Amino acid sequence: MPPLSSSRFLLVTTIAVSAILGFLGVLFLLASAMDPMRLWVGIILVGIALVLVAFASKSLVKPPSITVHWSPSGEMKLEELKCPNCSAPLQIENPSVTRIVCQYCGQVVEIVEEPMW
Numbered sequence: 001m002p003p004l005s006s007s008r009f010l011l012v013t014t015i016a017v018s019a020i021l022g023f024l025g026v027l028f029l030l031a032s033a034m035d036p037m038r039l040w041v042g043i044i045l046v047g048i049a050l051v052l053v054a055f056a057s058k059s060l061v062k063p064p065s066i067t068v069h070w071s072p073s074g075e076m077k078l079e080e081l082k083c084p085n086c087s088a089p090l091q092i093e094n095p096s097v098t099r100i101v102c103q104y105c106g107q108v109v110e111i112v113e114e115p116m117w
């Protein structure tokens with residue numbers, strides 16, 4: 001899966017860059033006793049590192065939310081629907097289909113999207 005590996009590469013790169021920036025920032029902060037300008041450089045470097053870490057942790061949270069989105073549509077396929085007219089089992093071939101015709105009596109059944117939980 002190329003998109004997953006590229007996002008993972010980006011994540012690892014982001015963490016590595018933020019670690020280097022944070023390390024340099026701390027070094028500048030420690031050396032700020034000799035030069036006040038280093039204090040600002042250190043603060044900026046640590047700030048950038050913190051922003052990158054926040055970005056990386058945000059993208060770490062993303063994949064589980066995609067899994068949560070996928071599971072309801074998987075369960076909907078397995079859901080057994082019955083014809084309201086003759087109570088014959090209705091088969092949904094495509095989860096995006098909102099209207100099916102009963103194979104036994106020809107009744108048109110509208111599928112209303114309702115949350116499963």
Ligand SMILES: [Zn+2]
Binds near residue numbers: 085107
């Ligand atoms: Zn029917």
